[in-house]
């Protein structure tokens with residue numbers, strides 16, 4: 001029974017963080033841009049949402065405002081990279097670093113508890129009151145599923161539009177996009193904004209779910225997200241439909257949380273988790289390249 | 300019509316590596332003209348195209364397309380009037396996207412890329428017809444990612460994409476030199492056909508003397524950023540590779 005509970009808990013975490021993974025997929029896989037802003041914008045989303053709820057704002061409204069804060073953060077990284085020609089990784093680090101101070105400014109301190117406050121989760125868990133002790137967990141999973149489904153649907157639509165095509169092509173071949181008369185830099189900024197909007201939205205959900213926002217809640221977001229993306233990709237073909245790829249990115253997020261839960265259960269020290277994740281990502285990113293080199297040497 | 304007026308371009312200005320490529324360069328291409336440019340490596344042919352397309356901004360001088368000064372326009376703005384095919388087959392298409400997706404973008408070239416759905420069933424039928432005209436059998440593979448195509452197929456596709464929205468100027472920079480002779484021939488035939496059918500004003504770079512003589516309505520030889528030979532009509536028809544090579548060696552001697 002406890003095993004099942006752990007699994008359900010990991011699933012709900014995977015879904016709530018899954019929104020972030022979809023955001024990361026946009027920059028990392030579509031735009032081909034490793035965006036470190038996300039570590040800051042996840043905490044930004046959490047901070048904004050928490051302080052708003054703390055001050056009596058409707059939790060759903062706080063989600064929307066948090067999303068816009070993330071969009072703004074993404075725009076800043078985009079502008080640093082495009083207009084000021086700062087390398088992408090550094091542009092992300094600059095925004096992330098700045099956000100650390102900004103997030104403390106927003107909350108006034110390093111964390112904001114939401115004890116006794118209404119969050120989107122407490123509202124929804126009331127619907128499932130009849131289910132007794134598990135109503136919280138079930139409501140989390142239901143909400144996570146709905147949110148991920150809606151976001152994947154929106155992304156599927158967006159990347160089928162003209163602008164979506166343009167962004168996909170930017171990650172592929174900037175020359176071609178420019179030749180089509182499209183402003184390449186603007187497309188990059190839009191994609192970064194969109195991605196960080198989703199990440200901040202996810203951060204807001206996480207804060208509401210755990211009942212507090214913390215200045216350090218975003219540390220390692222990029223690497224965790226990459227782990228999820230990579231795990232998900234193990235199950236999809238290159239040729240697969242875009243929606244399927246996004247669905248598997250979210251499933252990757254769930255699997256990642258399950259692996260973590262399992263690792264903790266068999267006695268891994270929680271503080272070693274980030275090392276563990278970083279090693280997984282490094283191997284997963286490096287292995288295909290090493291294999292390729294081997295192939296070449298053989299011929 | 301394309302006109303360059305007193306265009307100058309110096310690379311690495313005020314450094315030891317300073318390199319004057321063009322100095323008050325004047326050049327005019329009439330509407331519907333198909334100009335073939337030849338010239339040795341480093342003579343400034345690609346730079347000329349980069350100046351026209353806006354990839355490189357001139358230090359001074361004016362570039363006019365149909366009488367409108369475009370010299371200060373950014374590359375993607377100019378791209379609305381300029382179609383371009385590069386030497387490298389990878390440059391003109393998005394490899395992770397499918398053939399029909401690439402074509403759908405080319406169809407919207409120069410227009411606003413907004414929030415309208417990019418593709419419809421009806422479009423796909425049209426794209427199939429277009430690709431069929433290339434005669435490379437791509438019409439049955441519209442769903443294929445462009446990255447899986449051969450260099451020749453990609454180059455033919457790029458040509459199609461560059462000319463789908465009739466450009467005011469078509470720039471071809473050694474666009475067949477990376478292809479095997481047979482495929483190069485096919486792509487060149489297409490190039491000729493598309494240019495004739497749409498009466499496109501064209502500038503084409505080649506190192507192949509036979510192609511230079513056979514194709515186009517005018518032949519221009521570039522050396523050290525200057526036009527050293529310019530032939531059209533009868534004069535061009537009567538050229539032979541030997542004559543061109545002699546001209547080449549004459550200038551090289553002077554330098």
Ligand SMILES: Nc1ncnc2c1ncn2[C@@H]1O[C@H](COP(=O)(O)OP(=O)(O)OP(=O)(O)O)[C@@H](O)[C@H]1O
Nearest residue numbers: 310311318320338339340341342343344345346347
């Ligand atoms: N971005 C640049 N910076 C500095 N020098 C450059 C740059 N681009 C071109 N050049 C120099 O300008 C000269 C002309 O180059 P360009 O590419 O126009 O020659 P080309 O006629 O196209 O030659 P090829 O036949 O080899 O393609 C060369 O000497 C080249 O080294």
Ligand SMILES: [Mg+2]
Nearest residue numbers: 344345346472
């Ligand atoms: Mg060249």
